[in-house]
Amino acid sequence: MDRYSKHLTGSLKDSYQESFTKNADYMVQQSEITLIEAQIKELINGGIQCGDIWDRLCALDNQFEQEKKMRNSKKLEECLNAIRKTIKEGGDVRYSRLEVNRLMKEKSKLIEQERKRVALSQNYxxxxxxxxxxxxxxxxxxxxxxxxxxxxxxxxxxxxxxxxxxxxxxxxx
Incomplete structure (x- = not known):
């Protein structure tokens, strides 16, 4: 349960466990923190990394220059569309990074609130x-x-x- 409960005995331990499991604020805070952790993990694991986008843009730029030299308008249009698509993905990655930062700040606030709540509750x-x-x-x-x-x-x-x-x-x- 936590680091203190193992030292309690008898009815005090039973009462403590009952209070601990019924503590709605604690459960809500833990649920919110867990949800934020899952969202962060999803954004990080599911997203494309900035380095991948940059590498693809460099490769597409080289391909665009080659097609421009060959005056292949169809291939130039395909390269340009691929560049635009990659730029949009870069925007999505940037948004994901901003969202991860926001979620991490929110998680830190929740953890600090929980720490303060636990510290206060230990005084009563x-x-x-x-x-x-x-x-x-x-x-x-x-x-x-x-x-x-x-x-x-x-x-x-x-x-x-x-x-x-x-x-x-x-x-x-």
Whole structure:
């Protein structure tokens, strides 16, 4: 799943996995990034390269010059049509290159947005995780503290914390 989930155990791991797989923003971002990668690959793999176009234009120019010397008007017209077709293909290659650059910038933006979203989401825990943490903390307190007054004070502080109230802290030396 990711590099952190392998270190989690028990219900925290289950909760994490559930949240991870249900995270719609993550899935949308990943889908968009994957789509852009596929589009880039298609443009690069399916297109003619600039060097190929240049080589063909040079060869057609040489052929055009030879036909011009021979005064073969039919062959001259064929060469000229081939040159025009190759120039159009060059325009298509240029458009593809511009599109690849645009898609790569878009992909970079999406990756950066996802990185920021993930970094921000790692600063928060959801309600279920908070409840699990507090429940585990309460169980720990019940197991290790026998004094009922101390337990009541801790329970009251936990109630204040979970309801958003501030509690007074005292330095213990």
């Amino acid at each position: 825990i959801d309600r279920q995780q908070a409840f699990l943490f507090v429940s585990t903390l309460i169980d720990c307190i019940k197991r290790h503290i026998d004094d009922s007054d101390v337990k009541k004070a801790i329970a009251e502080d936990l109630r204040k914390i979970t309801s958003g109230m501030e509690i007074q802290t005292v330095d213990v030396d």
